[in-house]
Amino acid sequence: xxxxxxxxxxxxxxxxxxxxxxxxMKQGKMxxxxxxxxxxxSNTLPQFIQRQKMRHTIALWKMLKGCETVFTExxxxxxxxxxxxxxxxxxxxxxxxxxxxxxxxxxxxxxxxGKLPAINEQLGEIDGVPALxxxxxxxxxxxxxxxxxxxxxxxxEYKMPQVRFSxxxxxxxxxxxxxxxxxxxxxxxxxxxxxxxxxxxxxxRCSSQAIVTRCTLYQQYTTEKALKKAANSxxxxxxx
Numbered sequence: 001x002x003x004x005x006x007x008x009x010x011x012x013x014x015x016x017x018x019x020x021x022x023x024x025m026k027q028g029k030m031x032x033x034x035x036x037x038x039x040x041x042s043n044t045l046p047q048f049i050q051r052q053k054m055r056h057t058i059a060l061w062k063m064l065k066g067c068e069t070v071f072t073e074x075x076x077x078x079x080x081x082x083x084x085x086x087x088x089x090x091x092x093x094x095x096x097x098x099x100x101x102x103x104x105x106x107x108x109x110x111x112x113x114g115k116l117p118a119i120n121e122q123l124g125e126i127d128g129v130p131a132l133x134x135x136x137x138x139x140x141x142x143x144x145x146x147x148x149x150x151x152x153x154x155x156x157e158y159k160m161p162q163v164r165f166s167x168x169x170x171x172x173x174x175x176x177x178x179x180x181x182x183x184x185x186x187x188x189x190x191x192x193x194x195x196x197x198x199x200x201x202x203x204x205r206c207s208s209q210a211i212v213t214r215c216t217l218y219q220q221y222t223t224e225k226a227l228k229k230a231a232n233s234x235x236x237x238x239x240x
Contacts, residue, residue, distance in 0.1 A: 084110035094233035104218035105154040114206035130189035
């Protein structure tokens with residue numbers, strides 16, 4: 001913006017926008033008009049889906065970042081997490097105070113990304129005891145190697161779903177060796193509001209792992225009905 005002094009005072013050349021009002025000079029006269037646009041914001045289905053993905057990615061990261069994380073394949077841990085979380089199922093939540101920050105426990109939430117071979121993990125039973133079954137063999141143990149167990153738990157806080165994460169190191173003595181593979185046995189692995197991931201860490205390297213869980217709460221937010229309800233709360237979808 002330029003300005004020019006005249007005997008009558010300061011003259012503005014161009015326009016000044018503030019609080020929805022545009023003020024500008026035209027033929028020596030000061031013109032003021034409301035500059036709010038009534039044009040509807042673009043919210044196509046692909047745009048809405050991507051915004052909902054990003055909303056959930058941010059909500060999940062907010063809960064996970066407080067834990068020790070091992071994402072080593074991008075410039076920052078968040079960038080690494082976000083690139084992986086973008087593949088998760090889309091959950092549609094309405095635009096209101098209770099649900100804006102909702103996060104959902106679901107299979108494949110990433111907790112690490114690295115160059116060590118991924119551990120194949122699944123929930124099951126060993127001798128009638130709930131277990132986290134892996135494909136780790138005896139030779140998995142090596143100097144400077146440790147196992148991190150990430151636990152994710154679905155909570156409902158003030159009517160808003162939230163995933164809480166925690167992590168601890170697992171001692172190899174805690175593992176059972178069954179049919180040539182390590183398994184972790186505990187009654188907690190029957191809890192369908194929890195999920196887990198074992199991450200192998202060796203020096204600066206780690207395995208790429210994601211949550212395994214039986215939780216299905218998120219599924220009710222992936223339906224066509226949920227999509228329509230959420231989209232309507234944002235003013236509906238647009239053609240372009």
